Amino acid sequence: MAIAHSSSTTSQTANINSNTSLSVTGLSTSSSNLNVVHLVGFAEGTDVNPTMTTPSGWTKLGETLETGGLSNTTWSAVYWKFGNGATSQTFSWSNAGQMVAVASVYTGVDLASPIPAYTLEVKGATNQTYPVNVTSTSTGWIVS
Secondary structure (H helix, E strand, O other), rough: OOOOOEEEEEEEEEOOEEEEEEEEEOOOOOOOOEEEEEEEEEEEOOOOOOEOOOOOOOOOEEEEEEEEOOOEEEEEEEEEOOOOOOOEEEEEEEEEOOOOOOOEEEEEEEEEEEEEEEEOOOOOOOOOOOOOOEOOOOOOOOOO
16 A cells, blocks of 8 residues: 555644643544644743653654844754544643644554654754754655
């Protein structure tokens, strides 16, 4: 079976800087479907380095953090998990702020090895990282 994108759903916190969790909706309940969640957060203050707390069983693919002397901090993280019967999951973080998420569901993914080997290229300086370039070392890989 070919890999196919089944759906994508967005979730976001209220537009205030006191949030510490987000319920991500639109997840697949089927154990043969792959859920990929991309979270992007914002907090006031410099050098904020939030600790993410994920629901049980989620695997982190990567994250970025931007703190470089601005009055605000942004961060991004991508997680994956096969469906488990829950259509929503709550992700939380240690510093109050705002968060938006995109949950994407894929079918036809290799159940034994859904995420092939990959390398990350991060360009950055002190206290800064930039968007991550992911290069798969396998064919037929999904990108969210």
